[in-house]
Amino acid sequence: xxxxxxxxxxxxxxxxxTESAPPRLIASECAxxxxxxxxxxxxxxxxxxxxxKERLLSDRGTLWTYTTQGFRPPSxxxxxxxxxxxxxxxxxxxxxELLVEARLTEPDPxxxxxxxxxxxxxxxxxxxxxxxxxxxxxxxxxxxxTS
Amino acid sequence: MTExxxxxxxxxxxxxFAGKPALDMGxxxxxxALADAGVTWPQIQGGYVGSYEVANPDxxxxxxxxxxxxxxxxxxxxxxxxxxxxxxxxxxxxxxxxLTVAIxxxxxxxxAFAADPSVAGIPAWYGQTGMFLxxxxxxxxxxxxxxxxxxxxxxxxxxxxxxxxxxxxxxxxWRRTPLTPEEILASPVLNHPLRQFMYCGPNEGAAALVLCxxxxxxxxxxxxxRVRATALRSRRLGAFEVQSPSFPVGELVESPTVDASRAxxxxxxxxxxxxxxxQLQDTDAGSEVIHMAENGLCKDGEQERLIAxxxxxxxxxxxxxxxxxxxxxxxxxxxxxxxxxxxIVLQLRGTAxxxxxxxxxxxxxxxxxxAPGVSAVTILST
Numbered sequence: 001x002x003x004x005x006x007x008x009x010x011x012x013x014x015x016x017x018t019e020s021a022p023p024r025l026i027a028s029e030c031a032x033x034x035x036x037x038x039x040x041x042x043x044x045x046x047x048x049x050x051x052x053k054e055r056l057l058s059d060r061g062t063l064w065t066y067t068t069q070g071f072r073p074p075s076x077x078x079x080x081x082x083x084x085x086x087x088x089x090x091x092x093x094x095x096x097e098l099l100v101e102a103r104l105t106e107p108d109p110x111x112x113x114x115x116x117x118x119x120x121x122x123x124x125x126x127x128x129x130x131x132x133x134x135x136x137x138x139x140x141x142x143x144x145x146t147s
Numbered sequence: 148m149t150e151x152x153x154x155x156x157x158x159x160x161x162x163x164f165a166g167k168p169a170l171d172m173g174x175x176x177x178x179x180a181l182a183d184a185g186v187t188w189p190q191i192q193g194g195y196v197g198s199y200e201v202a203n204p205d206x207x208x209x210x211x212x213x214x215x216x217x218x219x220x221x222x223x224x225x226x227x228x229x230x231x232x233x234x235x236x237x238x239x240x241x242x243x244x245x246l247t248v249a250i251x252x253x254x255x256x257x258x259a260f261a262a263d264p265s266v267a268g269i270p271a272w273y274g275q276t277g278m279f280l281x282x283x284x285x286x287x288x289x290x291x292x293x294x295x296x297x298x299x300x301x302x303x304x305x306x307x308x309x310x311x312x313x314x315x316x317x318x319x320x321w322r323r324t325p326l327t328p329e330e331i332l333a334s335p336v337l338n339h340p341l342r343q344f345m346y347c348g349p350n351e352g353a354a355a356l357v358l359c360x361x362x363x364x365x366x367x368x369x370x371x372x373r374v375r376a377t378a379l380r381s382r383r384l385g386a387f388e389v390q391s392p393s394f395p396v397g398e399l400v401e402s403p404t405v406d407a408s409r410a411x412x413x414x415x416x417x418x419x420x421x422x423x424x425x426q427l428q429d430t431d432a433g434s435e436v437i438h439m440a441e442n443g444l445c446k447d448g449e450q451e452r453l454i455a456x457x458x459x460x461x462x463x464x465x466x467x468x469x470x471x472x473x474x475x476x477x478x479x480x481x482x483x484x485x486x487x488x489x490x491i492v493l494q495l496r497g498t499a500x501x502x503x504x505x506x507x508x509x510x511x512x513x514x515x516x517x518a519p520g521v522s523a524v525t526i527l528s529t
Contacts, residue, residue: 009272038393039270046384046395065294067286068339069277077264077274088339089283091387093396100393101278109339114294125276136276 004132005124012039013122013137014056023122024056025100025137036097058094059120060142066090066104066112079134080126092118092139105140117142150361151236151247152371153527155184156489159252161352161476162321169201169479172353173252174210176482184357185367186246188212191357194248195219195234197227198481200255207250218248225428225517226379227251228354228484232525233377235358245360251486252353253479267390267519281518282346282431284389286338289433291387293340296448298436300340304328305454306432307345310468313461314475316501321350321477345432350477354485356492370496372511375526376414380406382520389518403522404441404514411524412443419443422526423508424494425465426487428516429472439467442514442524466504469494484523487513495529 007015017023028040031051035044038057043050072084088104090112105123106112119142124133157179159172173196181188188211196218198204205218223230228251235249264274273279292298308328314320326344334343364371380403382388385395388402412418425444429435436454440447444465453459459467470476470490473483491511493499511527 008275009270012272035395065287065291066339067283067290067341068336069280069283070335070337070339073277073280074258077262077271077279078277079275080277087277089278089287091287096396098393098396099387101283101391103276103278114291136272 004130005135006132008125008134008136017122022059023120023137024059025120027055027057027097028052029055038098038100057097057100061092061094061118061139063112063114063116063118063139064091064093064099065114066109068109088112090139103136103138105138112141148240149242151239151358151374152361152364153356153374153488153492154359154364154367154371155180155182155186155357156492157181157183157355158319158486158489159353160319161479161482161486162350164351169198169252169254169351169353170204170207170210172254172351173204173207173250173355176252176353176355177207177211177248177250180248180355180357186357189214190246191216191248192244192246193217193238194250195221195231196250197221197223197231198252199227200253201481204250204252204481223379223523224519224521225480226484226515226521226523227481229377229379229513229515229523229525232356232374232485232488233379233523235356236374236377239358239360245363247358248355249358249485250353250355251482251484253481254351255349255479258349269390269392273392278392279390281389282338282341285431285434286341288387289431289437290340292433292437298448298451300332301328302436302451302454303340303345303432304331306429306435306459307331307474309460310429310435310472310474311344313469313502314471317470317475320471320475322471322475341431341433347430347473348477350479352477352479352482352486354482354489356485356488370529372492372495373528375417375528376411377523377525378407378410378414379521379523380410386520388520391520402441402516403520404438404516404524407522407524408442408514411526415526417510417526417528421510422465422512423506423510424469424491424504425467425512425514426470426472426490427467427514429468429474430478430517432474434516435467435472438514438516442512461502461504469499469502469504484513484515487515488525488527491527495527
């Protein structure tokens with residue numbers, strides 16, 4: 001049985017992701033000064049240029065900081081499941097690119113530490129009434145791969 | 148240029164006031180400030196009024212008197228009240244008016260602020276996936292700061308305990324039940340490492356100031372408080388700020404608080420070593436710790452020792468948030484910075500009662516920080 005999935009937004013990450021083409025975040029790079037922006041932005045906030053090109057971000061980085069979400073966020077705008085499970089969020093530093101804020105797959109703050117290696121993945125953060133899983137990007141501790 | 152001085156302050160209690168509109172709270176605060184200054188509403192020549200929730204706060208003239216006074220609504224995120232007082236002072240400094248008001252009021256619903264991310268120029272997915280919460284930023288900022296500068300969980304608890312303790316001595320504060328550091332550390336974690344009793348809450352309240360030209364102050368008061376500097380800065384590229392889906396790597400720059408603080412000290416010709424009492428934005432206990440350093444009042448990491456020694460208590464050498472701060476008072480956004488100034492004025496007049504700091508304080512400092520990365524500082528003196 002396959003479960004229908006869709007991305008939370010178009011143009012946020014490559015879709016669909018496969019084993020041979022793992023997901024990547026879609027950023028923009030200023031054609032004039034090279035500033036990398038995520039999500040992709042038409043206007044450069046450093047040099048005010050309006051010329052940019054698409055750039056796929058590195059899917060590896062290190063955890064710069066993190067926190068937990070211990071209560072269900074106000075809805076709207078949050079559209080996660082009514083049965084709330086605490087989650088974690090953090091900033092992951094993608095070397096030479098930027099620091100990106102994302103959900104983290106590890107919900108236990110005691111198992112996270114600043115500086116640890118992280119890799120990009122996609123997670124279903126909610127399920128629609130028709131059973132469709134809505135996917136968003138998240139970072140997972142990279143050592144999970146070998147376990 | 149003429150200098151602006153504060154000659155009257157008025158504060159409506161902060162808390163929950165079912166059935167009382169924000170405009171009525173604002174009008175009460177203005178009447179208190181007018182009485183404190185010994186002037187009447189028709190004498191006021193202009194002013195600025197700030198609010199987040201009230202669409203046209205200038206409608207307050209319908210409760211105070213339809214005198215035709217130019218009253219301008221302002222909104223500048225969490226720096227709204229700082230903007231109102233800055234502009235009211237500027238109108239005097241430039242000679243536009245001799246007697247002005249700065250007013251702030253708000254009436255927020257219960258719970259964390261909720262809004263459509265588009266109001267902050269942020270895409271919908273950021274809110275849908277549970278990242279559009281200002282509390283995340285505060286948790287993540289202090290988590291990184293504790294890692295870098297050796298701040299302990301106990302220090303966060305001591306800050307919250309101090310502010311609730313100060314609020315207990317303030318009959319206009321909202322959270323007046325003292326809590327021990329142990330009780331605070333036993334409350335649930337909301338956003339690691341911040342716990343329930345380490346956060347302020349949105350609520351309701353109002354505050355107002357009356358300002359006049361320094362050379363006319365003798366007509367109204369023997370204890371004018373001088374507005375030595377007002378400064379406001381927004382975030383720069385590379386600063387780690389609230390509601391940022393990303394920020395550039397390798398370009399980390401200082402927060403707008405550092406920028407506004409430096410500008411204010413320079414304008415005032417006053418240094419951090421001269422500050423006798425400070426009111427810092429304590430959205431959470433971690434914010435107060437970080438803001439001590441960002442406002443130049445100590446070095447990064449020194450807070451651990453200073454707070455353990457009690458330096459920031461009412462009896463310490465650098466009292467911070469003597470009225471209970473945001474933790475004790477809550478945050479009606481439009482009024483928050485004027486509530487801070489109200490407390491500093493009482494302290495500099497020597498009339499803060501059981502909260503009065505010792506000695507003869509001459510310099511007071513106030514600071515706001517919030518979304519979308521904006522900070523406002525005022526420096527006041529006798």
